[in-house]
Amino acid sequence: MTEAATTPAPRGARLSRSARRAQLLVAARDVFADQGYHAAAMDDIAERAGVSKPVLYQHFPGKLELYRALLTTYADELVERVQAAINTNTENRDRVHAAVAAYFDFVAGEGQAYRLVFGSDLRSEPEAAAVIDGALTRCIDAVADVVTKDAGLDVDRARLLAVGLVGLSQVAAQFWLDTERSVPRDEAVTLMSALAWKGLAGFPLVHD
Numbered sequence: 001m002t003e004a005a006t007t008p009a010p011r012g013a014r015l016s017r018s019a020r021r022a023q024l025l026v027a028a029r030d031v032f033a034d035q036g037y038h039a040a041a042m043d044d045i046a047e048r049a050g051v052s053k054p055v056l057y058q059h060f061p062g063k064l065e066l067y068r069a070l071l072t073t074y075a076d077e078l079v080e081r082v083q084a085a086i087n088t089n090t091e092n093r094d095r096v097h098a099a100v101a102a103y104f105d106f107v108a109g110e111g112q113a114y115r116l117v118f119g120s121d122l123r124s125e126p127e128a129a130a131v132i133d134g135a136l137t138r139c140i141d142a143v144a145d146v147v148t149k150d151a152g153l154d155v156d157r158a159r160l161l162a163v164g165l166v167g168l169s170q171v172a173a174q175f176w177l178d179t180e181r182s183v184p185r186d187e188a189v190t191l192m193s194a195l196a197w198k199g200l201a202g203f204p205l206v207h208d
Contacts, residue, residue: 078139164199
């Protein structure tokens with residue numbers, strides 16, 4: 001669980017610095033998801049968190065720094081989900097299914113955190129873009145490493161396949177959520193992982 005997933009504390013509660021930071025990130029997540037970066041104000045975030053603005057500024061010197069901290073939290077969460085999906089399974093078919101499921105579970109998570117990563121209105125800000133692009137690269141690396149070892153492909157070709165799997169998972173999961181989950185989650189994951197697996201299974205397994 002990420003630090004931003006903490007349940008907000010009651011107004012006026014005394015918290016440790018780390019707990020207060022987590023509380024502020026939850027409030028910021030909700031405000032940014034509702035309003036977008038440009039429309040959101042630090043006043044709104046402080047009010048949502050039930051703290052004064054000076055308390056908010058003790059933890060984050062400005063809105064951009066707060067947004068980057070939140071973006072990094074959820075980008076790291078996505079990467080951890082994908083890496084765990086790859087590393088906790090030994091059969092490649094199970095790895096593909098788990099990797100696709102990781103994206104569906106991420107977009108279905110509380111607070112629409114996925115919109116901060118996939119639908120950020122701050123992609124033109126270099127540091128925010130670097131966080132998002134870095135998360136994408138780490139997800140691709142996790143998949144490409146397995147493809148390189150098991151399919152016997154060189155790095156460039158393995159990465160191209162990894163980009164395809166990551167892109168398929170991300171776009172399909174977003175579409176699934178945007179269409180109000182018209183297909184049950186488990187069925188949607190099975191459909192998309194089957195599509196991905198039928199393609200990857202065409203490459204020979206060179207390692208037991």
